Amino acid sequence: MRKLLLLAFLALSVCSCGIYSFSGTSIQPDVNTVAIEYFEYKALKVNPSLSNELTEAIKTRFRRMTRLEQVDVDGDLTISGQVTNYTVSTAAVTAQEVAAQNRLTVTVKVSFANRKHPEDDFTDKTFSAYADYDSTNSLDAVESTLTTEIVEKLVEGIFNATVAQW
Secondary structure, three states: OHHHHHHHHHHHHHHHOOOEOOOOOEOOOOOOEEEEOOOEEOOOOOOOOHHHHHHHHHHHHHHHHOOOEEOOOOOOEEEEEEEEEEEEEEEEEOOOOOEEEEEEEEEEEEEEEEOOOHHHOEEEEEEEEEEEEEOOOOHHHHHHHHHHHHHHHHHHHHHHHHHHOO
């Protein structure tokens, strides 16, 4: 009986604070909406679908992991950004000085505004993620898989920085 009462007390105390949730977010109770703007593509190397993929992935994360209603403009929270870098570099070299692995890196610059709690705002915060692939593959052959993996990492970082405050 004591364990049941303790469990009930803990459940009520976690629910009653209104800021924290089991999804790891710390959204203030007076914040109800989020506007996620389209992430412009500003990198020199072109990937025509990356901006849309990143923007939609962020929207999906917020839809699944928060109670916030998504609006087009004037949200309590506003997230905007741009893809600033999309590069391929050598990640590992063989003894014969030939690339064994290549690395695709994507860098995004993000701005976050919280109209209800401006102390949480940040401007032009950089997030970067990468994925390695065997140099025997062409980028064209693996690009779709790599960008999906990279977008997941970027979304995790952006989500944590904006509403989980990690």
